[in-house]
Amino acid sequence: MKRLITLTMFLAILSSAENHIFAGDDSIHVSREEWQALQRRVTALEQVQEGMRIPTNNEMPQWIHNRLRIGGYGEITAKRCFYSNKYLRYITPANYKNDTYGEFDLPHFVINLGYDFGKGWAFGTEIEFEHGGVEAAMEIEEQEGGSEVEQEVERGGEVALEQFWIEKKFNDYAVIRAGMQVVPVGMLNAHHESLEYFGVYRPEGEYTILPSTWHEVALAFMGKTRFGLRYQAMFLPGLDSERFSRKNWVKTGAGSPYEFKLANVYAGAARLEYTGVKGLHIGLSGYCGSSFRNTLSNNVNGEQYKGVSGLVTIGSADFRYSDYNVVVRGQFTYGHLNDSQMITKFNSTSQMGNKTRVASDALAGGIEAGYNFFGLSERLFAQKQKLYVFARYEYYDSMFRYNGKPTTVNAWCGRHRMAAGLNYYPIPQVGVKAEYAYAILKKSANITYNDEPMVAVGIVFAGMFRP
Numbered sequence: 001m002k003r004l005i006t007l008t009m010f011l012a013i014l015s016s017a018e019n020h021i022f023a024g025d026d027s028i029h030v031s032r033e034e035w036q037a038l039q040r041r042v043t044a045l046e047q048v049q050e051g052m053r054i055p056t057n058n059e060m061p062q063w064i065h066n067r068l069r070i071g072g073y074g075e076i077t078a079k080r081c082f083y084s085n086k087y088l089r090y091i092t093p094a095n096y097k098n099d100t101y102g103e104f105d106l107p108h109f110v111i112n113l114g115y116d117f118g119k120g121w122a123f124g125t126e127i128e129f130e131h132g133g134v135e136a137a138m139e140i141e142e143q144e145g146g147s148e149v150e151q152e153v154e155r156g157g158e159v160a161l162e163q164f165w166i167e168k169k170f171n172d173y174a175v176i177r178a179g180m181q182v183v184p185v186g187m188l189n190a191h192h193e194s195l196e197y198f199g200v201y202r203p204e205g206e207y208t209i210l211p212s213t214w215h216e217v218a219l220a221f222m223g224k225t226r227f228g229l230r231y232q233a234m235f236l237p238g239l240d241s242e243r244f245s246r247k248n249w250v251k252t253g254a255g256s257p258y259e260f261k262l263a264n265v266y267a268g269a270a271r272l273e274y275t276g277v278k279g280l281h282i283g284l285s286g287y288c289g290s291s292f293r294n295t296l297s298n299n300v301n302g303e304q305y306k307g308v309s310g311l312v313t314i315g316s317a318d319f320r321y322s323d324y325n326v327v328v329r330g331q332f333t334y335g336h337l338n339d340s341q342m343i344t345k346f347n348s349t350s351q352m353g354n355k356t357r358v359a360s361d362a363l364a365g366g367i368e369a370g371y372n373f374f375g376l377s378e379r380l381f382a383q384k385q386k387l388y389v390f391a392r393y394e395y396y397d398s399m400f401r402y403n404g405k406p407t408t409v410n411a412w413c414g415r416h417r418m419a420a421g422l423n424y425y426p427i428p429q430v431g432v433k434a435e436y437a438y439a440i441l442k443k444s445a446n447i448t449y450n451d452e453p454m455v456a457v458g459i460v461f462a463g464m465f466r467p
Helices: 007-015 032-052 060-066 204-209 340-349 378-382
Strands: 020-023 026-029 068-081 101-105 108-118 121-130 135-141 148-155 158-171 174-182 215-224 229-237 266-277 280-289 312-323 326-337 361-372 386-402 414-427 430-441 452-464
Touching (some): 204 361, 204 386, 361 414
Antiparallel strands (some): 108 121, 158 174, 215 229
16 A cells, blocks of 8 residues: 655654754754654554544445445335225125225335444444334414414324444354344344345234334344354343234234333343255244233232233244245244233223233244246346246234134134235345235134235335445
């Protein structure tokens, strides 16, 4: 690397002038001790300058790659659903048999930023905008003669700090991370970026019954071996059973209506992932923790709720295979909630609770496969273009069992869903998606539910930003 004259080199030149520093026609005489002290100070200053110097243009990309990481993912979607979105569609389905509706949406837009401080210390963060974020505007109320100004909500949505963590890496085998981070239970939470699934929207099963993307303030230990084994263990606050529901089981229990997340009870989560075989990833993950007393309510300590813990246990297995122009992904997740009947009773009278039944058991399983037809063309393969034709099947039920027993109450919570479509990748970081999906709802003893077909398209991206 070309360098200009350094401070030390400059002093060396001056030292040849018998310890005289020249300024025009004048000179200043310094003692040897003063000169040596000045040299030490300049040497120290140069060392600091070297560590803080701004890289040249030629060095900047490598510097960014080594230290600073900026990236993200997002989706722009549109769909037409040939079924109703009315609240009563599962109560009196015959009244909504011919309904249709459409949506344009921005389901997720995420920016992530990370920096490596050196000596094993680093931080990472993700800011997520769901459904376009939240918009508000000040408007003059014309019906009040222009005398009143109101704040109107222009768009629903959510803006959230999904991740913010600081970690210390001792070596590949041992990393400790603290802060807001993803709970890697299930395939979708571990691999939730837009290019990690074929559908326009995230797979419905896991997305319905588990928090997604599930993030908590937690303490985690993780690492990897040279044999392709990755592992992660996490200590985190328990879920809040007051927010469980029939439609989404424990999904909304990870949130909090307060400015903080209650931690009256605790939980643990873990994930193992094996990547030692070319093209194959196998994952096992689990969660266990109490949920009933993770609330500000005073009623949880009543005599009738003595011994109620609301223990949530979740187990999940998943795999991904990618080689020979073929991609196959599959997962199965099963969850159990103790004391579901007592939690249902408590929530029905709680001010903050969902006034619905809560299942003791829920499940979600699915598999998808796609073939890249552009892989048959040497020219398109060289251009890194891909065109996958894919199919997907999944079954999920957020009310699989109630109080440990099979139930047909709220049978619409269970369904078979089939989908097929195309994924086109003009470049590796961008995908254009289209799919047709058809959901067949589980039958009830006395109600016939309407099937739910849908057509959707979307354009997505995921990747790191580089100058």
